[in-house]
Structures are given as structure tokens and as C-alpha cells.
Amino acid sequence: MNQKQVYGFTEGNAGMKTLLGGKGANLAEMTRVGLPVPKGFTITTDACKAYLHHERNLPQGIMTQITEAMADLEARTGQGFGERENPLLVSVRSGSVTSMPGMMDTILNLGLNDESVEGLAKLTGNPRFAYDCYRRLMQMFGNVVLGIEHIHFDRLLQQLKTEEGVMDDQEVSADGWIRLTGLYNSCYIKHANRPFPQNVHEQLQLAIEAVFGSWNNPRAIVYRKINQIPDDQGTAVNVQCMVFGNKGNDCGTGVVFTRNPSTGETGLYGEYLINAQGEDVVAGIRTPQPIQTLHEEMPDVYEQLSRVANGLELHYKDMQDIEFTVENGKLYLLQTRGGKRNAQAALKIAVDLVTEGLLRKEDALNRIEAAHLDQLLHRGIDEAAVKDLLATGLPASPGAAAGQIVFDADTAEEWARSGKQVILVRPETTPEDIHGVLAAEGILTSRGGMTSHAAVVARGMGKPCVCGCESIRIQLEEKRILVDGRSLTEGEWLTLDGGSGRVIAGIVPLREAEITPELERMLEWADEVRTLKVLANADSPQDARTAREFGAEGIGLCRTEHMFLSPAKLPIVQKMILAESKEERVQALAQLLPMQQQDFEEIFEQMDGLPVTIRLLDPPLHEFLPNSAELQKQLAQLGEGQADAEPERRRLTVLLQKVNSLHEANPMLGQRGCRLGIVYPEIYDMQTEAIFKAALKCVDAGIKVLPEIMIPLVGHDSELKLLRERVEALAREILGEEKGRRLDYKIGTMIEVPRAALTAHRIAPYADFFSFGTNDLTQMTLGYSRDDAEGKFLTHYIDQKLLSHNPFQVLDTEGVGRLIEMAVSAGRSVKPSLKTGICGEHGGDKESIFFCQRVGLNYVSCSPYRIPLARIAAAQAWIQWNGEQSRETAKAG
Numbered sequence: 001m002n003q004k005q006v007y008g009f010t011e012g013n014a015g016m017k018t019l020l021g022g023k024g025a026n027l028a029e030m031t032r033v034g035l036p037v038p039k040g041f042t043i044t045t046d047a048c049k050a051y052l053h054h055e056r057n058l059p060q061g062i063m064t065q066i067t068e069a070m071a072d073l074e075a076r077t078g079q080g081f082g083e084r085e086n087p088l089l090v091s092v093r094s095g096s097v098t099s100m101p102g103m104m105d106t107i108l109n110l111g112l113n114d115e116s117v118e119g120l121a122k123l124t125g126n127p128r129f130a131y132d133c134y135r136r137l138m139q140m141f142g143n144v145v146l147g148i149e150h151i152h153f154d155r156l157l158q159q160l161k162t163e164e165g166v167m168d169d170q171e172v173s174a175d176g177w178i179r180l181t182g183l184y185n186s187c188y189i190k191h192a193n194r195p196f197p198q199n200v201h202e203q204l205q206l207a208i209e210a211v212f213g214s215w216n217n218p219r220a221i222v223y224r225k226i227n228q229i230p231d232d233q234g235t236a237v238n239v240q241c242m243v244f245g246n247k248g249n250d251c252g253t254g255v256v257f258t259r260n261p262s263t264g265e266t267g268l269y270g271e272y273l274i275n276a277q278g279e280d281v282v283a284g285i286r287t288p289q290p291i292q293t294l295h296e297e298m299p300d301v302y303e304q305l306s307r308v309a310n311g312l313e314l315h316y317k318d319m320q321d322i323e324f325t326v327e328n329g330k331l332y333l334l335q336t337r338g339g340k341r342n343a344q345a346a347l348k349i350a351v352d353l354v355t356e357g358l359l360r361k362e363d364a365l366n367r368i369e370a371a372h373l374d375q376l377l378h379r380g381i382d383e384a385a386v387k388d389l390l391a392t393g394l395p396a397s398p399g400a401a402a403g404q405i406v407f408d409a410d411t412a413e414e415w416a417r418s419g420k421q422v423i424l425v426r427p428e429t430t431p432e433d434i435h436g437v438l439a440a441e442g443i444l445t446s447r448g449g450m451t452s453h454a455a456v457v458a459r460g461m462g463k464p465c466v467c468g469c470e471s472i473r474i475q476l477e478e479k480r481i482l483v484d485g486r487s488l489t490e491g492e493w494l495t496l497d498g499g500s501g502r503v504i505a506g507i508v509p510l511r512e513a514e515i516t517p518e519l520e521r522m523l524e525w526a527d528e529v530r531t532l533k534v535l536a537n538a539d540s541p542q543d544a545r546t547a548r549e550f551g552a553e554g555i556g557l558c559r560t561e562h563m564f565l566s567p568a569k570l571p572i573v574q575k576m577i578l579a580e581s582k583e584e585r586v587q588a589l590a591q592l593l594p595m596q597q598q599d600f601e602e603i604f605e606q607m608d609g610l611p612v613t614i615r616l617l618d619p620p621l622h623e624f625l626p627n628s629a630e631l632q633k634q635l636a637q638l639g640e641g642q643a644d645a646e647p648e649r650r651r652l653t654v655l656l657q658k659v660n661s662l663h664e665a666n667p668m669l670g671q672r673g674c675r676l677g678i679v680y681p682e683i684y685d686m687q688t689e690a691i692f693k694a695a696l697k698c699v700d701a702g703i704k705v706l707p708e709i710m711i712p713l714v715g716h717d718s719e720l721k722l723l724r725e726r727v728e729a730l731a732r733e734i735l736g737e738e739k740g741r742r743l744d745y746k747i748g749t750m751i752e753v754p755r756a757a758l759t760a761h762r763i764a765p766y767a768d769f770f771s772f773g774t775n776d777l778t779q780m781t782l783g784y785s786r787d788d789a790e791g792k793f794l795t796h797y798i799d800q801k802l803l804s805h806n807p808f809q810v811l812d813t814e815g816v817g818r819l820i821e822m823a824v825s826a827g828r829s830v831k832p833s834l835k836t837g838i839c840g841e842h843g844g845d846k847e848s849i850f851f852c853q854r855v856g857l858n859y860v861s862c863s864p865y866r867i868p869l870a871r872i873a874a875a876q877a878w879i880q881w882n883g884e885q886s887r888e889t890a891k892a893g
Contacts, residue, residue, distance in 0.1 A: 005047040006065040008072065009040050014316075019044050021236030023095030026336050033315065035308060036332050039076055040090070040240030041069040043208060045097060048234035051212045063205060069239070070204070077241060082200035086123060087116035089133070089242040092207040094214060096235040099337050102457065103223045103434075104235055105144040105214040107207045108277055109137040109242060113198040117181075129247050131177035132169075136277060138184040138196050141203065145210040146192040156183045168286065170246075170275050204239075211237045219434045226438060226461070231801070243332045245325040246277050250298075253277055256291050256305065258313040258320045261341040261459060262398055264348025264518075268292070268309060271449045272324075287468045288449045304331050312336050317358045318367070319349050342398060342459045343369075343376035347518040361525045365875050368522065373869040376519060379510040381497045388505040390483050390494075393444070393469025395501035396455035401442035401464045402495040402507045405488060407479050409436025416440070423494045425481060427474050429454040437461065442496040444503060446472050464498030472503070515550070515868070523551060523868060526875035532852060533859035534870045535613075537839060539563065540599075544606035547864040551871055554611035554706070555603070556771065556861025557839035560687060561619050563599045564592075570624065577621045578658050582682065589686040596687060600694035604705045613708040613771065613839075613861075614691055615750060616684050620672040622662040631656040668779065673713025674749075677723055688727050692734040695743055708746040710771055715753035717762040724766050750839070751823055752776035760823035764830040771861075772820050774840030774848075778807050781816045808841065811848035821855045837861060846873040853877035 012020050012028030020028060024042030031037045043066065050059040070081050070088075079088035089111040094104035112120065112134045121130035142148040157169075160180050166172060172180075188196050197203050214220060215235045224231060245253035254272025259265060271288035273280050274297070280286055295302040305324060308331070312320045321339035325332045341349065350364040359367070381400045403421035406412045412424045416439035424440035426433065428448040437443055437457055442464040445454045449468050458465030473482040479490040488494070488505065495508040515523075535556030536547030540563075544555060564573045569592060576588035603612060635652050638645045664670035677684035688709065695705040709727055714720045724747050735743055748769030751757055754777070760770070779786055784794070786808055797803045804810075811817055820838070827834045837859035842848035844862030849870060852860050854877075862870050 005044050005059065005062050006069050007042050007044065008069060009037065012042065018097055019046065021045055021095035021097055022099055022337050023093065023335055024236045024238050027238060030333055030336060038241040038243050038332055038334070039073055040238060043237040045234040045236050048212045048215060048236065049232065051209065052215065052234070056209065056213060058209060073241060081111055082113070082116060084115045084119040087111055087119050091240050091242055092211055093238045093240070094211045094235045095238050097233040098229045099340065100220060100223050100229065101340060103220040104217070105211050107137070107140045107144055109133040110203050110207055111200045112137050113200060124247065126247065128174035128177060131174060131181060132246060135177050135180050135184060138181060141207065142184070142188060142192065145206045148187065148191045152187050152191060153184065156180060156187065208237050211235070222434050222438065243325045243327045245327065246275050247327060249275055250329045251275055251327050253280065253325045254288065254291065256309060256322050256324065257339045258309045259349055261339050261345050264341070264345035264352065266352065268306060287447055287470060298326065298329065301326055301329065301331050308333065317353065340459060343373055344398065344516060347376065347516065347522055351518045351521050362529065362879050365522065365526055365529065365872065366879060368872050373872060376513065376516065379512055380499070381495065382509040382511050385509050386504055389502060390505050391469050391471045391503045393466040393501045393503065394449060395499055396467040397458040397463060397465035398499040399464035400495065400497050400510050402493060402510065403441040404491050405494055407476055407490060409433040412436035413439040423496060425474060437463065442498065444469060444494070444496060446470060446474050464496045466496050466498060466501050466503055469503060519868060523871050526871045530871065530874035530878050532849065532857065532874040532877065534867055534874055535837070535859050535861040536864050536867060537861050538864060541602040541606050543864055544603050547867060548606060550864055550867035552864065552867050555607055556613050556837055556859060558603065558612060558614045560615060560617055563596065564624060569595055573624050577624060578655065585680070586682050589682055593686050593690055596690035597694045600691055601697055604694060604698040605703055609704040611706040611708055613710050615710040615712050616687050617676055618673050618712040620664060620667045620670055622659060622667070625659050626655070628656065628659050631659060668785070674711050674719045674723055675713065678719065681726060684723065685730060688730045689734060692731055696735065699743065706744060708748060708769065710748055710750050712750045713752060714749040714763065715755045717759065717766060720749050720763055720766045752780065754781055754819060757819035757823040760826040761830050764827040764834055767834065769835035770823060770827055772838040774811060774816060774838050774842045775808065777819065778812060778816050781819060782807060782812065810845055811842045811851055813851050817851055824855055824857065844870050849873040850877040850880065853881045
């Protein structure tokens, strides 16, 4: 193989991230600018993809390139790989293109064997250090490469500590570590049918293959799925000379952020451990010290670290997450990357970087992950209700949650699937627990710090997390926690406050969060940039009020059927459906009219000056009646021959007959939408009358009303023509234009039938707007019943990569999107001023919003709580689209 697959750190730069992975590109960049980075090389993501494609065989010729790179390291360090006297040891670490902390595997101290460990002991004069390194290598290698479960090594380690009467690893004697390496070798033979490999080149090849293979381990797959990271990126492998933080008390290791990843505050934030290796910090095995105490213990190192951190932040123009090691008082940088942060911190950091002159507003907007904005609306605890504080740990990820205690990830997933709220309680989490973290409302650990696995993953998911709560004793086998003489067992309730680190017994009421000043500022910037309007799907005055508070520019979808389901209206609606004649139906509708009018008045009041799009009744009538099975059950429960039960029997029998008569083989394609308004025009007449009477009353009260009447499920232009004429006739009658009363209103349709999209040029003359109902349009275009698809086969399609996304969450741009694009183009060819938008759930999805920008829609409409997300995403969409247009113009020029 002639292709270059191995790059020394001196050969790369930050722009080679796709090839070298994020870690490799940043190590090369730091090397290039002269920072203290241990020497090494990177094996490319292309090599990983080739390895996975060729049934886990390394590409031909790659080991030759790796051997040459190792020889270069030997020459530059003066050490020999596998030599006894002066052994070269390396770490083998993953480094994906998109940061995936803790999801793939790492091996430290590679290059030690029974001979070189003696040389390392002699060279350093510290046998305890040398054999500590050796047992760590054996433990990591056994688990990562040969699949020996951690528990087998952990039991031997705990047994050794018990024998020596010590609590912490750093207290184990040299003789203890020597004995343990022998026991570990026996463990290899028992569980892997082979001893630990003594050939260091075999160690290296097996380690590289294992790290490549870890791209497809279960936790990495789950993490990619959660964060929508492409499966075809692959990971690079970084082979780097070891530096040792576990040689003594002038050594250490740590993780530091250049700003607080939970709050965004400036200043170093992180932790370190004296006399430890890097995995000790992130694994949560020991509770580390705050980085500020390093200033007291190693002031020179702290000052150098501060300077380097500031320099890296200026260089990358972003908050950095830096791993470092101190060996005999000398600082080494092992990694820098854009730091994972929660939504609150992301917004503050972005705003501050603009204020500091490092970023433009557009750059700051692009830095915001739109999905994180959901996290910003974190719930908090009702402080007045806090009565039973159990303990306080480290506030690792903000937000509040209440749930039932579970002690393992599988139980968390199982209970959550059954509808229970759970709090996952662990001594510390590992990457294997990710499915439990995903399922849980919050996470509590007794060990680990603010940069432990639990903290990093919880922050990324926006879940509350309390770490390092050492006053709690967790007994996994007994499934209970002990704290201050109290015992709480699995299934009991806890409340976590991730912002303060409090652990509270029982259920504490939670309060919703408020929009922060940073979010307000970012939304102002977004509104300056975006061209897509952001409207809300709102069916009640409360929804309308919430939407307006979040910055909605109107209501894009008001579903009137939701109003009919209120306890006051439903009996009247059922009376209307059960009517035996038009006269009876009109009487029932007359009772509904003032109620419906009041609904519209209250919504118009909330949206004073903004458009309100009201969809006339859409679902089939049987949805407002009890189901057939329930009625049959009630009939069966009435005893035969009971005279006093006869009236109820007759009522239920008539109701059952009506339900059966309204039964449809496929309700979604049956008598609903505009078909109802054509068969029962009095229903739409009542709603139209309510809309215009409510509008007039509000106008008389000084409220500016902009009603838009939406006719649902139109598939043929004749349907819309007929119903538009009827609405306009009623409007003329109600508004009484001859008396000088005028009201600006629009009549349009929801495009959710493929035929409507295909014949949009015929429908447009009768429509002032097209609102694409992407939920139903997706169902009809793909031929998927949403409930059946999501409940039965859709997950299999996504898991098997038959579909890249759930099409009900992310718009199918190639199919459904093509229909939308055709309809917009055809409609505007007839009516250039035609207003267009989407009002399905896709209106709050970032990728779908980007599509709407590209095809020239006027607005998106989404649920009230997704309005901030949609405003940011709309700005990002415009920035991307504008950039593409500028590049196309430059090419053409």
C-alpha cells in the first residue's frame, strides 16, 4: 500500500482533522506552535475505515509505516522500544473526528514486559513506580484487547489492598505490585487462554487494532446515535511517548478547561491528582483536587499551565479542554480540544467571545448547537419544598430531576421503558453505562469529579448530575445506599439538584427555568440575521402566551379539534355527532359557537398584532366518541332484566351503533379534513362564524387581529374553491362590509396530500398561503402510519441504516422535501406573493429548518418551547445559505 497512513506530529496541523481526527490534528497543531507535547504520530481515520471494511485486517503495508514511525521516535528520544536498559513506552489512544469523550479505548504504558519493567525500575530507581505502570498496562490491555472483564482484575487488586491493609492504590508497595502482575498473568491464561504478550511489537499491533475496533463498540454506537455523528467518520489512533504523572509527589495528571463548562465563567476550571496517571482522573477512581490548589502545590507549573491555556483559547478562539501531565515538575500537554459544555455555558462563552473581540456575531451563532437550547430550559428545585437533605456532592451538570433509585444501567433502561422516572446511582459510571445514563432522569455517583465520565456525558445530554458524593455509601449487591445511618433501597425516590450538588430524599417539586440574558442576547443576534419567520403551534391562550414570551412571530397552527376535547365542550361535540338530523346538529353547533368564539378571542388577545392561523376541524368524528370496545364492555356490565338499567342500555346501544357507523377502515384517508366541511358544511360554518365574531369583538377592544383560516387535507383545487367561497360569503355577512367594517384576513390550505403538492399550480389561485403539514405529508408520501412505524419497524430501519433518520423527526428532504419544493415553485409561478411554511413537528428541527431556508419558505411553525431553538437554527440556516450563495457567485465570476 503506497498511501500515506501515518503522520508524525510534526507533519500535521489543525486543518487535517478529517484525516487525523480531532486529537491528532490538535496534537500536531500544538507541536507546530512549540508547546510541550510528548513526541508521537497519528494513524489516520482512512486506515481505520479500511480496517473495518476489510473484516478487521490492517491495510497492507501499514505496519511498515508504523515501524518506521517507531524507529523515528526511538532516534529522537534516545530510547528503545522493548529495550531493557532504557525502554521507550507509548500510549495508544483513539481520536475521532468528532469528540466522543470516553466512548473508545486507550492503552497506557505499552512497551513494558517482564524484562523492560526491570530496566524501568533500575533506570528510575523506583521499582514501585515501574511495576505500577506494568500492572496498569496489563489491566488495560487485557480488557481492551482481549476482552477480559474489569471485574477479574478489580477483585485481585482489592484482594491485594486488603492483604496489605491499605485503601488507595498509591499506598500499595512495590512487592505488592510485583505479586499482582504475576496474578494478572494467571488471569490472562485463565480468561484469554494465553499469557500477557512479551513481544512489544505484537502489543502495539494488537492495541492499534483494538482501538480501531472500539469505533464500533456498543457505547460508541449509542453515543453517535444520540449525537447524530456519522458512522463512517472512523477514528484515528495516536501513538505518543509516555510521560508519567505517577513517579512521585512532584508528578501528577489533570484535566483543565479554560472556562467553566457548566456556567461559562472565565478562569481555569478543572481537577488534578498528584502521583497518578491520566485515566485515574476521568475514570473517577479517586476524587481529584480542584485545579486552584495546584497553585499552592506547584506554583510554577500552575502559572505555565495558565499561560498555555490562555494561548490555546486565543489560538482556537474557543474554550478548550486540556489534558496535562506533570513529570518531575515539568508540564506536558497530552491533548486539547473544544471543550464539551452545557447550553448555559455555550451561550455565555459565545457571547463573551464576541464581547472580547475574538468572534463575529455570525461565528458565535454558528457555535451554538441548536439542540442544546432545549437543555437551557432546565428545571430547578422549589427551594421552599426542600425538607430532607441527604448529602451534597459536586455540582457536575445543572438541572433538577426526581426519580426512583436504580443501581445499574440495564435496570435504568428497563424501568424507563416501562414509563418510570429513574435516578441512576453508581460508585462511578463507565462508558458501558451510557444506555442507563440516557434512560435516567439524573445521575448520582459517590466517586469521581467534575471531569469524570458521568459529569462529561451528563452535561452533553443536558441531564442533572451530582458526582463525588463521598458521604453516600453505595452497596450494589444489596441494592441500597447508606448515608448518616439511613438506608434507601432500589425503587425509593430521590431528587437531585445538579446546580448545587444536593441530594434530597423524596420528590421535590420542580420549577421551570427562565431565559437567561445570554440567550436573550443570542436570540437578538439571531433575529437580526434570519429571514425565516418563526411561528408557534398553539391551541390555547396559555400556549399562545408561552409562545409569545419565547419570541414567536405569530401562530402558524391552531388545531381547533384540541379545543373540542375540553370537559365543557366534549359532551356538546358528541351530541352534534350523534344528531339524527341536520337540525339537531345545527342546534348542538349553536351551543358550541359562543364557546369556540371565546377560545378565539382569548388567543387573539394574546397574539395582538400577530397572525393567527386557525385550522378548521381536521380529524374524523369518531375520535370524539368512546371506542367500540369500551362501549361493549359497559353494555356487558349492565345486568340483564334490570328495569332501572334499561335507559342506560338504550343510550349505550345507540351510541355503539353510531360509533360502528362512523368506523373507517383507514381513518387517516377517510372522512376528515375538508371532506368533513363539504359533507357537513354547518361544522365549518360555525367555526368560521366564531372566528370572525371573535375578531370583530377584539378589534372593537383595540386589539389588532390578523386571522388566517386554514382548510385542511385539500387534495383537489375544487375542494378549496368551494370552501373558500363559503368562508368568504360568511365573512361578508358577519363583517358587514357595507357598514364600513373591514378585517384583513387570509384563506389558505394545509398541503398534506401528495396530489395537492403535485397540482399546486391549480390550487394556488384559491390560496393566500400554503402550510405544509409535514407530519401527514410524510405518512402519505412514505406510506408509513406513524404510530405503527415508530412502534414496530422504524427503529430496525434506522439501526440497519436503511434510513439515516426518523422521517417524523427530521424531514425526508429527498422525498417529502421534493414535493414541498415542487409545490412552492408551482404555486408561486401562479401567485408570486404566495406565503409558504411548514407547521409539522419538523418546524423545530435544525436540519429541516435548513431545508426550509434553501427552498425559500417564509416561515416555520413549531411547539412553543422549541421557539428559541428554531430562532437560532433559522439564523444558522441563513448564514450557511448566504455563504453558499456567495461562493456560487464567486465561482460564476
